[in-house]
Amino acid sequence: MSMIEVSNLTKDFRKTIKSPGLVGAFKSLIKPKYETFEAVKDLSFEVPKGEILGFIGANGAGKSTTIKMLTGILTPTSGYCRINDKIPQEDRQNYVKDIGVVFGQRTQLWWDLPLRETYSVLKEIYNVPDKDFYKRMDFLNEVLDLNDFITSPVRTLSLGQRMRADIAASLLHNPKVLFLDEPTIGLDVSVKDKIRHAIEQINQEEQTTIILTTHDLGDIELLCNRVFMIDHGQEVFDGTIKQLKNRFGHIREIEFELVNAEDANRLNFSQFGSAIEYSQNEKNVRVKFDSSKVSVPDVIRLTLSQVDVQDISVKDADIEDIVRRIFRKEAAEHD
Amino acid sequence: MTNFLRKYRPFVSAGIEEAIVYRANFILFALGNTLGAFVTYFLWKAVFQSSTNSSLNGFTFPEMVLYIFLSFFTGILTSSDGSSSVGDEVKDGSIAMRILKPISFTANYFYEEIGSKLIDVGVLAVPLFGGILIYQIVGEGTPVLNLVNLLLYFFSATIAYLINFYFNICFSFTVFFFRNLWGSNVLKNALVIFMSGSLVPLAFFPPVLQNVLKLLPFSSLLYTPVMLYLGKYSAQQTVSVLLLQIFWLIFFIFLAKIVWHFAIKHLSIQGG
Amino acid sequence: MRRVLHLEKIFISQYLKQTMEYKADFIVGVLGVLLNQILNLIFLQVIFSQVPKLAGWSLQQIVFIYGFALIPKGLDHLFFDNLWIVGQKLVRKGEFDKYLTRPINPLFHVLVETFQVDAFGELLVGVILLVMSSATVHWTLLKVILFVVSIPFATAIYTALKIGTSAAAFWMKKSNTITYLFYMFNDFAKYPVSIFNHLIRWIISFVIPFAFTAFYPASYFLTGKNVLFNLGGLVVISVVFLFISIKIWDKGISSYESAGS
Numbered sequence: 094m095s096m097i098e099v100s101n102l103t104k105d106f107r108k109t110i111k112s113p114g115l116v117g118a119f120k121s122l123i124k125p126k127y128e129t130f131e132a133v134k135d136l137s138f139e140v141p142k143g144e145i146l147g148f149i150g151a152n153g154a155g156k157s158t159t160i161k162m163l164t165g166i167l168t169p170t171s172g173y174c175r176i177n178d179k180i181p182q183e184d185r186q187n188y189v190k191d192i193g194v195v196f197g198q199r200t201q202l203w204w205d206l207p208l209r210e211t212y213s214v215l216k217e218i219y220n221v222p223d224k225d226f227y228k229r230m231d232f233l234n235e236v237l238d239l240n241d242f243i244t245s246p247v248r249t250l251s252l253g254q255r256m257r258a259d260i261a262a263s264l265l266h267n268p269k270v271l272f273l274d275e276p277t278i279g280l281d282v283s284v285k286d287k288i289r290h291a292i293e294q295i296n297q298e299e300q301t302t303i304i305l306t307t308h309d310l311g312d313i314e315l316l317c318n319r320v321f322m323i324d325h326g327q328e329v330f331d332g333t334i335k336q337l338k339n340r341f342g343h344i345r346e347i348e349f350e351l352v353n354a355e356d357a358n359r360l361n362f363s364q365f366g367s368a369i370e371y372s373q374n375e376k377n378v379r380v381k382f383d384s385s386k387v388s389v390p391d392v393i394r395l396t397l398s399q400v401d402v403q404d405i406s407v408k409d410a411d412i413e414d415i416v417r418r419i420f421r422k423e424a425a426e427h428d
Numbered sequence: 429m430t431n432f433l434r435k436y437r438p439f440v441s442a443g444i445e446e447a448i449v450y451r452a453n454f455i456l457f458a459l460g461n462t463l464g465a466f467v468t469y470f471l472w473k474a475v476f477q478s479s480t481n482s483s484l485n486g487f488t489f490p491e492m493v494l495y496i497f498l499s500f501f502t503g504i505l506t507s508s509d510g511s512s513s514v515g516d517e518v519k520d521g522s523i524a525m526r527i528l529k530p531i532s533f534t535a536n537y538f539y540e541e542i543g544s545k546l547i548d549v550g551v552l553a554v555p556l557f558g559g560i561l562i563y564q565i566v567g568e569g570t571p572v573l574n575l576v577n578l579l580l581y582f583f584s585a586t587i588a589y590l591i592n593f594y595f596n597i598c599f600s601f602t603v604f605f606f607r608n609l610w611g612s613n614v615l616k617n618a619l620v621i622f623m624s625g626s627l628v629p630l631a632f633f634p635p636v637l638q639n640v641l642k643l644l645p646f647s648s649l650l651y652t653p654v655m656l657y658l659g660k661y662s663a664q665q666t667v668s669v670l671l672l673q674i675f676w677l678i679f680f681i682f683l684a685k686i687v688w689h690f691a692i693k694h695l696s697i698q699g700g
Numbered sequence: 701m702r703r704v705l706h707l708e709k710i711f712i713s714q715y716l717k718q719t720m721e722y723k724a725d726f727i728v729g730v731l732g733v734l735l736n737q738i739l740n741l742i743f744l745q746v747i748f749s750q751v752p753k754l755a756g757w758s759l760q761q762i763v764f765i766y767g768f769a770l771i772p773k774g775l776d777h778l779f780f781d782n783l784w785i786v787g788q789k790l791v792r793k794g795e796f797d798k799y800l801t802r803p804i805n806p807l808f809h810v811l812v813e814t815f816q817v818d819a820f821g822e823l824l825v826g827v828i829l830l831v832m833s834s835a836t837v838h839w840t841l842l843k844v845i846l847f848v849v850s851i852p853f854a855t856a857i858y859t860a861l862k863i864g865t866s867a868a869a870f871w872m873k874k875s876n877t878i879t880y881l882f883y884m885f886n887d888f889a890k891y892p893v894s895i896f897n898h899l900i901r902w903i904i905s906f907v908i909p910f911a912f913t914a915f916y917p918a919s920y921f922l923t924g925k926n927v928l929f930n931l932g933g934l935v936v937i938s939v940v941f942l943f944i945s946i947k948i949w950d951k952g953i954s955s956y957e958s959a960g961s
Binding site: 106157161164165166167168182185186187189190192194196199201203205206210214217218219220246 | 703706707710711714717718721794795797798800801802803804805954955956957958
């Protein structure tokens with residue numbers, strides 16, 4: 094049976110149309126005009142128990158709006174979601190007992206107090222019995238290394254510590270479903286690693302179902318069995334990360350550092366056609382291409398034959414790139 | 429040129445919209461405060477109705493009405509927000525940025541405040557000051573509208589604003605002791621409202637207390653301009669209250685300089 | 701109910717700990733609130749030095765009304781002041797999300813989160829004034845009981861107005877100036893309504909019914925007259941206003957749009 098069931102979920106926002114200028118501003122103050130903006134359109138999917146679903150999309154694609162409907166914060170315009178056999182909006186207080194939520198950009202910790210205080214209040218809010226609480230804290234300490242800073246006031250924590258503390262706060266009551274909205278945003282590589290590892294461990298120990306939104310392809314590749322991608326509020330992909338890459342091509346990026354910046358004028362990739370593009374910033378030239386059509390060695394070979402190069406680095410493109418790519422591809426298909 | 433306009437128009441209209449929303453909030457806020465003035469008005473009305481005298485401590489009822497609303501208007505005219513800006517900046521450490529700028533820090537706050545101040549006062553002056561003038565012209569037994577008094581009022585109110593500005597800057601540095609400005613603000617406001625005469629005219633206090641309060645800087649913030657408008661002072665008294673105002677202004681300008689000097693020292697030692 | 705009290709206790713102790721992070725500021729603040737009330741009393745004293753009676757009420761009686769007014773105001777201020785923040789920023793910045801992901805009633809959660817200790821300034825002065833002026837009241841057992849009962853209802857009027865107006869933020873994003881405009885009418889409640897004109901009297905009785913938080917109930921205790929209007933009105937008005945404001949609040953929550961993360 095699936096833990097999460099989403100059916101034809103839709104959310105419209107009403108936006109005030111602002112007419113320009115002073116007169117317009119007064120007009121919209123007195124008699125505002127509205128326009129409907131569809132943030133999420135007709136989404137349907139299911140998530141089985143114990144799965145980690147990567148929920149991805151560009152900025153403004155409707156990720157946060159969807160998460161907020163799933164967590165019961167927003168009411169859908171139409172359609173519904175059923176999670177843990179409950180409709181969030183109908184039985185919100187009961188429903189949220191079994192979920193944990195982390196919004197990477199916000200915190201639910203008590204700002205001026207030592208971190209430990211937050212946990213003792215949350216214990217009361219979620220009615221966690223003493224025995225479970227201590228056991229749970231031990232586990233979370235072990236996974237997230239909270240002991241280093243549990244007596245420090247929250248306002249003095251670093252971003253990485255705060256994020257670990259926030260994740261622990263969302264797990265105190267051992268939720269069946271965990272929503273993580275950008276849990277690694279703005280963190281450095283070693284902290285990201287720690288957090289990914291913790292998420293993995295939590296998922297395995299308790300069979301916690303996790304929905305994870307992120308911009309970081311690394312998060313997805315290490316954690317998610319499945320990826321669900323939306324754009325302009327609509328589903329554009331649902332499958333494994335491997336399928337995603339196969340379907341939309343490996344987008345690779347190579348950065349060359351030239352010996353002389355003016356050499357860039359001599360670069361010519363026209364033999365690869367539209368599968369490749371490049372941009373230049375002084376001595377650095379970034380080349381992006383679809384590795385299913387053009388091979389990495391070919392690009393390097395051609396570049397080296399044209400200009401003198403000091404350094405080369407090869408990267409995977411991020412989610413934003415893939416989304417942009419998909420978009421262009423679809424637009425091309427429509428033409 | 430048209431290109432330039434097209435490019436910046438969105439910013440300008442966004443700025444105007446923001447200003448309108450801000451102003452709408454400001455006006456609602458001011459309206460809420462006006463209610464307090466109306467409570468005071470009805471209270472004095474009842475007092476005058478219950479009294480057998482037509483004048484109390486030298487105030488007739490129409491003069492009292494003018495006093496209530498004019499002191500309310502003067503309070504808005506001379507209010508200064510410098511203390512909360514300084515307080516916030518000390519708390520979040522951004523005050524350090526002020527030191528880096530090659531401009532006097534008080535001038536910096538002053539220019540930031542004066543723009544929005546002029547608009548706020550402009551918006552409120554129409555209904556409030558307009559109302560006061562109409563009452564004075566059509567009301568029965570009101571003091572005659574007098575151009576000299578009007579000019580003296582605006583001159584004195586301008587000095588009052590400047591005193592208040594520098595006073596608040598000095599006061600804001602108590603944030604170094606309290607780490608927060610909420611408490612000391614509550615205390616300061618209670619004292620200022622009382623000692624400046626905005627709650628009740630100083631003339632209603634016992635003579636000894638009255639004389640002390642009139643010498644303190646607080647009467648210069650409100651009582652002096654309002655009394656000048658009502659024409660309660662002789663020529664000689666007018667000169668002396670204005671000189672007293674100027675004295676307090678100079679006093680606080682210097683005090684602000686000294687306090688700022690120590691604040692910088694404190695900042696450079698403690699790092700904010 | 702036990703759980704409600706337990707949570708209230710937890711949140712209060714939590715809030716006190718936070719306040720103690722700024723100890724000096726807090727103590728000065730309480731002194732400020734206290735001083736503010738004392739200065740207001742001096743103002744009353746000044747007024748009564750001019751006339752023996754105000755619209756037929758003696759100084760003692762006015763002091764009783766004034767003291768009575770401070771009790772519900774202080775209680776609401778003490779327990780329910782977090783409502784201001786809803787209209788000021790919680791909704792606009794999307795911080796209200798937090799309350800919706802917790803397994804307790806969001807309104808209750810918002811209410812218990814602060815414990816505004818400076819309200820003790822108002823409560824203390826209020827109690828002192830009531831004690832000082834209680835000789836003017838002809839106390840009976842019934843009056844004592846009714847007095848105790850009337851306090852929570854009067855407090856509920858304050859809280860209801862704050863709930864209803866702060867809920868406006870769910871549609872308008874920001875509503876604290878509206879709350880402020882409504883709230884400021886409480887100044888009228890401290891004096892006999894007969895000194896105001898008809899329009900204001902009507903507003904503070906039935907539209908923004910602060911007169912029921914102080915003058916009407918207090919005048920019953922002073923005169924023993926019109927119990928049905930003075931106290932019955934208080935109960936009816938406070939129940940109706942609280943009911944309406946909670947309806948508005950609930951409706952607001954379902955229109956809550958959060959804010960882009």
